[in-house]
Amino acid sequence: MPELPEVETVCRGLDKAITRKTLARLELRRKGLRFPFPRGLAQRCAQQRITAIRRRAKYILIHLASGDVLIAHLGMSGRMVIVDRDEKHTPEKHDHVIFHLMDGSCVVFNDARRFGVLDIAAEKDLAQSRHFAHLGPEPLDTDFSPAYLTQKLADKKTAIKIAIMDQAVVVGVGNIYAAEALFEAKIDPTRAASTLKPAEIKKLWAAIRHVLEKAIAAGGSSIRDYVQSDGELGYFQHQWAVYDKEGEKCRGCTCPLPKTGGIKRITQGGRSTFYCAARQK
DNA sequence: AGTGTCGCCTGAATGC
DNA sequence: TGCATTCAGGCGACAC
Structure with a gap:
């Protein structure tokens, strides 16, 4: 379930592994993932030097010397695997795209559920592309501020958990980190977004x-x-405070478990929400 | 315009 | 044991 931190970690790994190397060819082993691969994708990548790896929201951006940018999204189940020696690699099930590099290594994009994306655009058109045009600010950038969040949440009737997962409000926050952030801020995920007080918005x-x-x-x-x-x-062991911990104690729990039943699990927007009803108000 | 629901897709877990 | 059903979820499409 890659959210912003996982994607950031994948980007850093890719940066170490392939920046300044040259793509020999892009091997497309099927016609598309969530969307069909664009016409001419492989041709635009062939023999291109990789100049930088960046991240926007949950998208991996692979900048090419030509000025094109490969746009990759891992969706739900996408994984990037680095293989030192290309010839050692036998494609496995769901290895849909292979980036073959001139130095004999390769990067394998595996995605069982095919919710992932691979697209390409000129760098100058990136901000206006269909993937990015509607996106809100990066949560770790300065334009994501308490004042900004206050303005975005005002008049919103939707639940605060749904609101912070809305990519137009802020990018990169998925189901797991929404639950974790609301727990840390001690805010009930079901509250209407507009009911949060200034101090609560700042905490969130x-x-x-x-x-x-x-x-x-x-x-x-x-x-x-x-x-x-x-x-x-990009994947690593996590210690969630509440996510996927239905019925268990929350982090630092002093709640009377027999009485509260531990961490609750409810459904919001068709998705599981985990929270501690005793501590999140 | 804002809000809510659906469906894509497959593997793991669960049910009978 | 094995088959069927449910669930996971990012996010675009669609309905209201």
Whole structure:
């Protein structure tokens, strides 16, 4: 379930592994993922030097010397795997795209559920592209501020958890970090967004940034060069406070468990929400 | 315009 | 044991 920290960690791993290298060819092993691959995708990548790896929201951006940018999204189940020696790699099930590099290594994009994306656009058109045009600010940038969040949440009737997962409000916050941030801020995820008081908005703003920064740091520190021993990028052990912990104690729990029943699980927008009803108000 | 629901897709977990 | 059903979820499409 890659959210912003996982994607950031994948980007850092890719940066170490392939920036300044040259793509020999892009091997497309099917016609598309969530969307059909654009016409001419492979041709636009062939023999192109990779100048930089960046991230916008949950998208991986692979900048090419031509001025084109490869746009990759991992969706739900997408993984990037670095293989040192191309000839050692036998494509497995769901290895849909392989980036073959001139130095004999390759990067494998595997995505069982095919919710992922691979697209290409000229760098100058990136901000206006269909993937990015509607996106809100990066949560770790200065334009994401308590004042900004206050303005975006005003008059919103939707639940606060749904609101912070809205990419037009702020990008990168998925189901897991939304739950974790609301727990840290001690806010009930079902509250209408517009009912949050200024002090609560400030706490939530800080919590969103804090849980994301902590997770990025964990990804960086737990894995050498962001690459696991099997070459996979970006995933690491997490210690959730509430996510996927239905019925358990929350982090730092002093709640009377027999009475509260522990962490609750409800459904919002068709998605599971985990929270501590005793501590989140 | 804002808000809510659906469906894409497959593997793991669960149910009978 | 094995088959069927449910669930996971990012996010675009669509309905209201």
